[in-house]
Protein backbone atom coordinates (compact mmCIF):
# COMPACT_ATOMS: atom_id res chain seq x y z
CA UNK A 802 0.00 0.00 0.00
CA UNK A 803 1.19 3.55 -0.59
CA UNK A 804 2.72 5.49 2.26
CA UNK A 805 0.88 8.73 3.03
CA UNK A 806 2.81 11.25 5.08
CA UNK A 807 0.76 13.75 7.07
CA UNK A 808 2.10 16.54 9.28
CA UNK A 809 -0.06 17.64 12.20
CA UNK A 810 0.15 20.30 14.87
CA UNK A 811 -0.11 20.07 18.62
CA UNK A 812 -0.93 23.72 19.26
CA UNK A 813 -0.41 24.40 22.96
CA UNK A 814 -1.79 27.51 24.61
CA UNK A 815 -0.61 29.16 27.82
CA UNK A 816 -2.96 26.95 29.88
CA UNK A 817 -1.40 23.81 28.41
CA UNK A 818 -4.53 23.07 26.39
CA UNK A 819 -4.31 21.56 22.91
CA UNK A 820 -6.37 22.57 19.89
CA UNK A 821 -8.34 19.89 18.06
CA UNK A 822 -10.74 20.22 15.16
CA UNK A 823 -13.30 17.79 13.87
CA UNK A 824 -13.49 16.27 10.44
CA UNK A 825 -16.30 17.90 8.47
CA UNK A 826 -19.29 15.92 7.23
CA UNK A 827 -18.63 14.22 3.94
CA UNK A 828 -14.97 13.38 4.62
CA UNK A 829 -13.63 10.02 5.76
CA UNK A 830 -13.99 9.67 9.52
CA UNK A 831 -16.34 12.68 9.68
CA UNK A 832 -16.99 13.90 13.22
CA UNK A 833 -13.80 12.50 14.74
CA UNK A 834 -11.47 14.95 16.45
CA UNK A 835 -7.99 15.37 15.02
CA UNK A 836 -4.95 17.59 15.10
CA UNK A 837 -4.93 20.25 12.39
CA UNK A 838 -2.63 19.52 9.49
CA UNK A 839 -2.65 17.54 6.29
CA UNK A 840 -0.86 15.71 3.54
CA UNK A 841 2.48 16.79 2.18
CA UNK A 842 2.39 17.98 -1.41
CA UNK A 843 4.98 16.47 -3.76
CA UNK A 844 8.49 17.68 -2.84
CA UNK A 845 7.14 19.62 0.15
CA UNK A 846 8.82 19.26 3.55
CA UNK A 847 6.69 18.30 6.58
CA UNK A 848 7.38 21.70 8.14
CA UNK A 849 6.38 23.64 5.03
CA UNK A 850 3.24 21.53 4.65
CA UNK A 851 2.20 22.21 8.23
CA UNK A 852 2.83 25.95 8.00
CA UNK A 853 0.68 25.99 4.85
CA UNK A 854 -2.12 23.85 6.33
CA UNK A 855 -2.34 25.95 9.50
CA UNK A 856 -2.76 29.05 7.37
CA UNK A 857 -5.42 27.40 5.21
CA UNK A 858 -7.37 25.66 7.98
CA UNK A 859 -7.07 28.09 10.89
CA UNK A 860 -5.70 31.34 9.47
CA UNK A 861 -2.67 31.42 11.77
CA UNK A 862 0.91 32.23 10.82
CA UNK A 863 3.71 29.96 11.94
CA UNK A 864 7.18 29.23 10.62
CA UNK A 865 9.33 26.11 10.53
CA UNK A 866 11.38 27.54 13.44
CA UNK A 867 8.25 27.40 15.66
CA UNK A 868 7.73 23.68 15.06
CA UNK A 869 9.19 21.21 17.47
CA UNK A 870 8.89 17.50 16.56
CA UNK A 871 7.03 15.79 19.41
CA UNK A 872 6.12 12.37 18.13
CA UNK A 873 4.93 10.23 15.29
CA UNK A 874 2.48 7.45 14.68
CA UNK A 875 2.17 4.84 11.98
CA UNK A 876 -1.13 3.20 11.13
CA UNK A 877 -2.36 0.97 8.30
CA UNK A 878 -5.75 2.11 7.01
CA UNK A 879 -7.64 0.13 4.41
CA UNK A 880 -5.95 1.79 1.43
CA UNK A 881 -2.86 3.57 2.80
CA UNK A 882 -0.15 3.28 5.37
CA UNK A 883 -0.31 6.58 7.23
CA UNK A 884 2.77 8.16 8.75
CA UNK A 885 1.61 10.94 11.05
CA UNK A 886 4.30 13.41 12.09
CA UNK A 887 3.41 15.58 15.07
CA UNK A 888 4.96 18.95 15.84
CA UNK A 889 4.40 20.91 19.05
CA UNK A 890 3.78 24.63 18.52
CA UNK A 891 3.64 27.10 21.39
CA UNK A 892 3.93 30.36 19.46
CA UNK A 893 2.00 31.56 16.42
CA UNK A 894 0.54 34.76 15.05
CA UNK A 895 -3.18 35.35 14.86
CA UNK A 896 -6.14 33.67 16.52
CA UNK A 897 -7.13 30.24 15.24
CA UNK A 898 -10.50 30.40 13.51
CA UNK A 899 -11.82 27.35 11.64
CA UNK A 900 -11.92 28.20 7.95
CA UNK A 901 -13.19 24.95 6.52
CA UNK A 902 -16.38 24.40 8.52
CA UNK A 903 -14.63 22.40 11.24
CA UNK A 904 -15.63 22.58 14.88
CA UNK A 905 -12.74 23.46 17.15
CA UNK A 906 -11.97 23.09 20.85
CA UNK A 907 -9.08 23.51 23.26
CA UNK A 908 -8.72 20.53 25.58
CA UNK A 909 -6.38 19.72 28.45
CA UNK A 910 -3.95 16.99 27.45
CA UNK A 911 -5.67 14.50 29.76
CA UNK A 912 -8.94 15.27 27.98
CA UNK A 913 -7.48 14.10 24.65
CA UNK A 914 -7.68 10.51 25.86
CA UNK A 915 -11.47 10.80 26.12
CA UNK A 916 -12.04 12.20 22.61
CA UNK A 917 -13.13 10.17 19.63
CA UNK A 918 -10.05 10.39 17.41
CA UNK A 919 -8.84 8.40 14.40
CA UNK A 920 -7.06 5.21 15.46
CA UNK A 921 -3.78 6.53 14.09
CA UNK A 922 -3.78 9.27 16.71
CA UNK A 923 -4.00 7.14 19.84
CA UNK A 924 -0.27 6.36 20.10
CA UNK A 925 0.46 10.08 19.83
CA UNK A 926 -1.39 10.95 23.00
CA UNK A 927 1.11 9.46 25.43
CA UNK A 928 3.93 11.12 23.50
CA UNK A 929 2.17 14.47 23.81
CA UNK A 930 1.53 13.99 27.53
CA UNK A 931 5.25 13.30 27.97
CA UNK A 932 6.38 16.65 26.57
CA UNK A 933 4.27 18.76 28.94
Ligand SMILES: Nc1nc2c([nH]c(=O)n2[C@@H]2O[C@H](COP(=O)(O)OP(=O)(O)OP(=O)(O)O)[C@@H](O)[C@H]2O)c(=O)[nH]1
Pocket residue numbers: 807808809828829830834835836837838839840883885919920921922
Ligand atom coordinates in the same frame (compact mmCIF):
# COMPACT_ATOMS: atom_id res chain seq x y z
N1 LIG B 1 -4.66 16.35 9.89
C1 LIG B 1 -4.80 15.15 10.43
N2 LIG B 1 -5.00 14.07 9.65
C2 LIG B 1 -5.13 12.88 10.26
C3 LIG B 1 -5.04 12.76 11.68
N3 LIG B 1 -5.22 11.44 11.99
C4 LIG B 1 -5.43 10.76 10.85
O1 LIG B 1 -5.63 9.55 10.74
N4 LIG B 1 -5.37 11.64 9.78
C5 LIG B 1 -5.57 11.25 8.39
O2 LIG B 1 -4.57 11.82 7.58
C6 LIG B 1 -5.12 12.28 6.35
C7 LIG B 1 -4.95 13.79 6.32
O3 LIG B 1 -5.17 14.25 5.10
P1 LIG B 1 -5.86 15.64 4.79
O4 LIG B 1 -6.49 16.19 6.01
O5 LIG B 1 -4.89 16.43 4.02
O6 LIG B 1 -6.91 15.17 3.79
P2 LIG B 1 -8.45 14.92 3.90
O7 LIG B 1 -8.76 13.49 4.18
O8 LIG B 1 -9.03 15.93 4.82
O9 LIG B 1 -8.98 15.12 2.48
P3 LIG B 1 -8.64 16.06 1.30
O10 LIG B 1 -7.79 15.21 0.43
O11 LIG B 1 -10.00 16.30 0.77
O12 LIG B 1 -7.98 17.29 1.83
C8 LIG B 1 -6.58 11.93 6.35
O13 LIG B 1 -6.75 10.68 5.70
C9 LIG B 1 -6.87 11.78 7.83
O14 LIG B 1 -7.90 10.89 8.08
C10 LIG B 1 -4.82 13.91 12.47
O15 LIG B 1 -4.74 13.90 13.71
N5 LIG B 1 -4.71 15.09 11.80
